[in-house]
Amino acid sequence: MTSSDSKISVPVMAEVFASGKKPEYLFWVGCAGAxxxxxxxxxxxxxxxxxxxxxxxxxxxxxxTCTGDPARRAGNEMLFQMQAMTNIEIFKMYEVKKILTIxxxxxxxxxxxxxxxxxxxxxLHYTEFIANLIKSKKLKTNKSxxxxxxxxxxxPCYLGRANDIYEAPRYIIEALxxxxxxxxxxxxxxxxxxxxxxxxxxxxxxxxxxIFIERTEHALATKAGLIATACPFCLTMxxxxxxxxxxxxxxxxxxxxxxxxxxxx
Amino acid sequence: MSQIIFSILLLATLVIFSYSAFRIYQxxxxxxxxxxxxDFFKRIQRTIVNAFFQERIFRNRIAGFMHAMVFxxxxxxxxxxxxxxxxxxxxxxxxxxxxGIIYDIIIGAGDVFAYIIxxxxxxxxxxxxxLNIQRLHGKELQKKNHIDAIVALSFILILMITLAxxxxxxxxxxxxxxxxYPISAIIAPMFSSMSADTISQLHDVxxxxxxxxxxxxxxxxxxxxxxxxxxxxxxxxxxxxxxxxKMTNMDSITKEVKLMMNPxxxxxxxxxxxxxxxxxxILDVEDITWKNFIDSLACTQCGRCTAVCPANITGKELSxxxxxxxxxxxxxxxxxxxVKNPEYTDGKTLIRDLIKEEEIWACTTCNACAKECPLxxxxxxxxxxxxxxxxxxxxxxxxxxxxIFSNIENNGAPWQYSNQDRLKWVE
Numbered sequence: 001m002t003s004s005d006s007k008i009s010v011p012v013m014a015e016v017f018a019s020g021k022k023p024e025y026l027f028w029v030g031c032a033g034a035x036x037x038x039x040x041x042x043x044x045x046x047x048x049x050x051x052x053x054x055x056x057x058x059x060x061x062x063x064x065t066c067t068g069d070p071a072r073r074a075g076n077e078m079l080f081q082m083q084a085m086t087n088i089e090i091f092k093m094y095e096v097k098k099i100l101t102i103x104x105x106x107x108x109x110x111x112x113x114x115x116x117x118x119x120x121x122x123x124l125h126y127t128e129f130i131a132n133l134i135k136s137k138k139l140k141t142n143k144s145x146x147x148x149x150x151x152x153x154x155x156p157c158y159l160g161r162a163n164d165i166y167e168a169p170r171y172i173i174e175a176l177x178x179x180x181x182x183x184x185x186x187x188x189x190x191x192x193x194x195x196x197x198x199x200x201x202x203x204x205x206x207x208x209x210x211i212f213i214e215r216t217e218h219a220l221a222t223k224a225g226l227i228a229t230a231c232p233f234c235l236t237m238x239x240x241x242x243x244x245x246x247x248x249x250x251x252x253x254x255x256x257x258x259x260x261x262x263x264x265x
Numbered sequence: 266m267s268q269i270i271f272s273i274l275l276l277a278t279l280v281i282f283s284y285s286a287f288r289i290y291q292x293x294x295x296x297x298x299x300x301x302x303x304d305f306f307k308r309i310q311r312t313i314v315n316a317f318f319q320e321r322i323f324r325n326r327i328a329g330f331m332h333a334m335v336f337x338x339x340x341x342x343x344x345x346x347x348x349x350x351x352x353x354x355x356x357x358x359x360x361x362x363x364x365g366i367i368y369d370i371i372i373g374a375g376d377v378f379a380y381i382i383x384x385x386x387x388x389x390x391x392x393x394x395x396l397n398i399q400r401l402h403g404k405e406l407q408k409k410n411h412i413d414a415i416v417a418l419s420f421i422l423i424l425m426i427t428l429a430x431x432x433x434x435x436x437x438x439x440x441x442x443x444x445x446y447p448i449s450a451i452i453a454p455m456f457s458s459m460s461a462d463t464i465s466q467l468h469d470v471x472x473x474x475x476x477x478x479x480x481x482x483x484x485x486x487x488x489x490x491x492x493x494x495x496x497x498x499x500x501x502x503x504x505x506x507x508x509x510x511k512m513t514n515m516d517s518i519t520k521e522v523k524l525m526m527n528p529x530x531x532x533x534x535x536x537x538x539x540x541x542x543x544x545x546x547i548l549d550v551e552d553i554t555w556k557n558f559i560d561s562l563a564c565t566q567c568g569r570c571t572a573v574c575p576a577n578i579t580g581k582e583l584s585x586x587x588x589x590x591x592x593x594x595x596x597x598x599x600x601x602x603x604v605k606n607p608e609y610t611d612g613k614t615l616i617r618d619l620i621k622e623e624e625i626w627a628c629t630t631c632n633a634c635a636k637e638c639p640l641x642x643x644x645x646x647x648x649x650x651x652x653x654x655x656x657x658x659x660x661x662x663x664x665x666x667x668x669i670f671s672n673i674e675n676n677g678a679p680w681q682y683s684n685q686d687r688l689k690w691v692e
Binding site: 007008010012029031033034035040041043061068070072073074077079081082083086112113158161162163188189192195197200202204205206208209210211 | 630
């Protein structure tokens with residue numbers, strides 16, 4: 001709904017590097033951004049914002065590969081480390097120093113776990129990056145477009161508890177003129193959407209209820225018309241929850257990136 | 266005479282306690298390294314905030330407040346207990362009174378706290394026995410766990426009653442008493458009709474029963490969930506300082522992967538003196554780290570972790586509390602046999618005999634348990650090490666996870682898409 005349907009131009013690292021330039025940022029798209037139909041739109045929206053701001057960045061394109069996060073969290077340390085070392089070699093080749101991520105799982109592993117294998121970078125999640133741009137008035141948004149719309153924000157575990165990022169997404173939501181209404185369990189108390197730790201890729205164990213339904217019910221209880229999140233897995237799970245509750249028509253579920261893209265001036 | 270009896274009792278207490286402590290030390294020697302303990306300044310800071318200011322426990326306001334009052338009361342009353350030990354050995358009476366105003370403050374606050382703690386302990390007992398608080402139940406808690414809890418609470422209640430009695434009869438028997446006793450001073454006049462002898466005897470009964478209860482309690486603790494009292498502050502101090510989202514790196518794997526990716530170094534830099542790890546991940550108690558073990562000793566089964574676990578809330582088998590209890594339980598079953606014979610086996614293992622695979626795979630690594638634990642117990646790190654065993658030693662991952670492993674290996678993404686399509690999103 002946000003970015004235009006037309007093709008956007010995104011600088012690819014190999015080409016930019018071949019022309020003798022070194023982009024300031026690597027935009028790490030992540031597998032969800034590259035392959036998940038829904039999240040591809042989020043990747044596109046973020047690139048649109050980067051283009052709009054004239055940020056000096058590039059993506060790895062076909063040279064990007066999984067960070068190894070789902071493998072590591074499913075217990076396959078060997079596969080994770082092979083992925084990580086492959087990526088670190090590529091980063092070394094392109095002299096990468098700063099990385100922008102949209103997926104909190106990629107963010108967490110690049111920031112906290114790659115240093116153990118010799119990969120030290122300044123890794124930013126887009127919520128931190130954009131919150132700073134808004135604060136420094138480099139990114140201006142049209143508040144009137146969204147003014148007063150009720151939104152609730154679901155904290156992704158890998159941004160919140162894992163990395164203590166609670167304020168940046170909330171700051172962006174309020175800067176966009178939306179009215180934030182919190183779920184009962186929020187910030188460090190937030191309930192997981194159910195997809196972390198490689199759960200995204202398997203069925204849940206036997207139980208009474210699906211976690212994503214429980215969390216969707218928390219969100220619905222706020223009566224907000226928009227559920228915002230900042231993670232591809234959370235987005236999938238909450239959207240599934242809305243479908244399960246037959247609410248996908250009346251309540252929208254967006255990544256914060258997409259909301260920003262709507263309000264760009 | 267009483268000094269001799271006291272000294273013998275004290276010595277016996279210390280000997281028995283040292284023996285228990287030594288036995289636990291032997292178990293720690295079985296454990297594997299977790300991480301180097303550095304950054305003492307940060308650790309002291311964390312201990313002050315989490316332990317002495319009880320930061321995490323206030324995430325649950327009412328129960329948290331009561332716990333904090335009990336904790337702070339204990340800290341103050343401990344000073345009075347030290348005084349009792351000195352008095353007992355030296356035959357003095359309230360020897361720390363020399364501290365003057367400081368003594369008045371400590372003893373006065375201790376007196377008030379004795380009553381507050383007594384009341385809260387009664388509330389805790391009611392919560393456990395009458396009120397149906399979900400967190401204090403759960404199928405992993407067996408009858409013996411409930412008895413353990415009630416015994417510990419009763420010990421504390423008796424300690425507070427005898428402390429109050431000691432203060433009351435001390436004031437009643439001395440017109441020239443030292444220290445301040447805000448609440449006991451109100452109660453003491455009720456006993457003014459008693460003879461001086463009776464009052465003195467009642468004081469001695471309270472004094473001796475209080476100190477003897479401390480001696481007994483101290484020696485029960487190493488075998489109770491309430492070992493918490495000794496281990497919780499160290500557990501906070503030694504907890505990892507890295508963000509909750511960070512997983513520990515397996516350095517043994519790093520070596521292997523480096524050799525694989527860079528074969529020419531294979532012969533150059535293989536340190537032969539380093540023994541290969543016996544096993545990847547955790548199968549049984551001999552594979553656990555010292556942090557897993559200290560976590561299990563510090564845990565007092567409060568269940569805050571399980572109450573916030575998304576898997577548990579939605580009816581899955583996983584309970585983080587149970588996992589931590591299983592570590593201690595298994596150590597009790599196997600640990601001392603391993604101390605005697607490192608090759609010992611009883612044909613059982615932590616995985617499967619105590620922890621089902623279903624529990625291990627239900628975790629979303631959301632870290633709600635670790636964030637909630639007032640003692641910084643690290644459940645997810647333990648659960649992930651169990652997964653590491655299952656996957657790397659037994660290739661026993663659920664089938665869909667094996668599928669993502671091969672997808673990642675073959676096409677660099679958990680889904681089966683070609684890497685050539687990685688830029689489709691720009692269209």
